Amino acid sequence: MNLEHANTFHLILMIVICATIVITIITAKRGRKLFIRRIPGLSAIDETVGRATEMGRPMLFSVGLGGIDIPTLQAMGVMSHVAKLAARYGNRLIVPVADAMMVAVCEEATREAWLEEGKPEAHRPEDIRFLSGEQFAFAAGMMGLVIREKVASTFLFGYFYAESLLLAEAGQESGAIQVAGTPATTQIPFFIVSCDYTIIGDEYYAASAYLTQEPTLLGSLVGQDITKAILLLMIVVGTILAFFYVEDKNPLIQLLTRTVGG
């Protein structure tokens, strides 16, 4: 299968997936009630912000090591929610970033959050700190920030690499409540052992739907679930066919294999 350009199967599959997601979004916008199960990590965000405010200590939110990409944009959605809460309760939110481009984006996002809460003068642009583009230099800087600023809560959302355990342990040692979420599957075990709440795998991309309860996003979640069911069905059917039929001897299997692009 040549992945340089799509073949017919790719085209049909993408149309089916995109149509499914768009249709479920439209039906959700038309008022269909949708259920999303409780995700403890995301439910704990409000409580975590409240705890930090009670203790009179700042919070820290890291959007990970990525630039402007999908995981980071998802993290930005959660960060804006936390920033709004911080502005509402009059607390400080420190945002260390590892990509220079994210400085302006995060600054804008936090400024908007404070503006929406009617407290633009309370916004502190100096709390958006570029530390370093180097992985471990960023980790060292952020660990220092957590300890020196005595943060009460840390939020680790975005794409992390090997430094994830360093960041989480620094927060753990300083006694902060930690909520983490990352699509990086290799780092999830480290967050689970060191953080109070961890958002795993697909839950990460459900964060915005969960926090906002927006019909569009809930509809998209349903569309994602239907898509996964379709893919699962394809895997099951493919496994059964591969088990019972030898490709060389069956023209139907040969046709299917050619269509899928094997």
Add this chain to the structure above:
Amino acid sequence: MMQEKRKVFYIRRAIFLIMAIAVAIPLLVKISMPIIVSWPTRDLYEAVEKVPPDKIVVISNNWAAGTQGETAPQTAALIYHLAKRHKKFALWGWNSVQGPLLAQQIAEPIAQKFGLKYGVDWVNWGFKTGSDQMVRAWARDIPGTMKEDINHTPMSKLPFMKNVRDHKDIGLIVEITGSATVGTYIRFLYGIYRTPIGYGCTGVMVPEAFPYLDAGQLVGMMRGLVGAAEYEELAGYKDGKAGKRMAAQSFAHMLIIALIIVGNAGYFIARRRKNAHAEGGQP
């Protein structure tokens, strides 16, 4: 509360000290351990052996100093194997500036030992900034994309580049990395041109690579430091560092297992005391 905090403080420091001793002793006292080679490393070794003499092996060094404990021995073992078999190889990297520089420091003494000449038998293309699109362009036109090597020598002046134009001249790419960069090669080199891809990664990234290994998108893999030690065993690299460090890793693993047992013992004892206290308090 303060007493509890102090207890936790001292326990942590004690664990750090024990870990430091556990790792240091095998490094200071020579302890050799037999290495059993696993199938992912063997597959990678055989893939390198099968590279035809008219094709090159590309070692992609997308690692930095932070992961050099695992990735440097992997790079060294691979280069040793290639040099021993007199297979032409090229070094480069596009995710970390440090990778090609550190690989150069590893390659030079090994190449010298086997009488390999820079610019003829091996080259270092250096660091090239960019990501997916740059790698795609590189696969279609290597000299046009790289333009010069790490010493700023133009590609046209390197005898090595005489028959190296594009992906067709590459027999194997081995991606050695501490980041999630192998997906780029799988999508744009294996996915489009079916170029064989080998992998060397840090231990924590190994589980993530198994789906690709199982699907045949990777021909073989060095799994962290143990993978490097296995490769040294296969290549006959007696001066390799990975084998010597396996004793330290063994001690560290056993210590962590012991700590989990001790931690759980303490947990169960405390739970039993708490239950006994609660029962004793009941009317």
Add this chain to the structure above:
Amino acid sequence: MLKHRWLLWIIIFAAVIGWALLLFLLGKLRSREKKLIIIVTTFLGGLFYVLEFFFPGKLHLFSWKTVNNPFTPFLEPLGQAFMVIGGFTLLLGVINLTMVHGGNIRKLKKGWYNSLAFFVAMLAMAFFGLWDAYGKQTTPFGKTAHEIYLSLFNGALVSLDATMFSLLAFYMATAAFRAFRLRSGEATVLVLAAFLVMMGQVPMGMWFTHGLPTEGSLSGFRTENIAMWLLGIISMSGLRAVNFGVGVGALAMSLRLWLYLERGAFFEQEF
């Protein structure tokens, strides 16, 4: 390639003036108009990549007419354009750091000497690194600069990077001691699997079952084979499933961003 070098400078100058003018005009627009431009630009940008992927490399219209994918030639220049835009942010990080650490030194805040060390380190690395790359290497100062650069790179940067990574070993030990508790059946299975994988990765762990044969049905009980089975079958299946979920989630989010359907605190900003 341009025929005359001065043409390149004119193009650069015109591009800078053009972009400055464009940014000025964009700043004058109302928020609704800005939003519309963002929506249209995002859609067109995404549409380009969608069409480039879904159009075949070569389209055979009739038996005598073959058309190449019209979008593929623009992929590389676009990629380079994005890198150039990313390069504009190079100074953004440096300015941010300078403002923060400069403020610390100016106000003599607690730990101001750390900020001073930052400036010394940054300027030293920048100076000697640039001299090593572009300066004269043959002069005595050039040779000294090269030695200093190597000392800073190998002695400082490489060593400090490796030191930070090595902290993971210590933190992993304390995390394992603190967090791995057999509170439930699932936790017990998890810890058992962790034991087997850790033992199967190191010679000391493999020694426990070295008496078993290397081939045959009993060889499956050797620790290294158990570890590989856990990694290669059980863990791999779970990771594949998680990857599917994450992949579909990323696809859905990309679709929402492309069609401007994304909602939430960050995505409903009024400019």
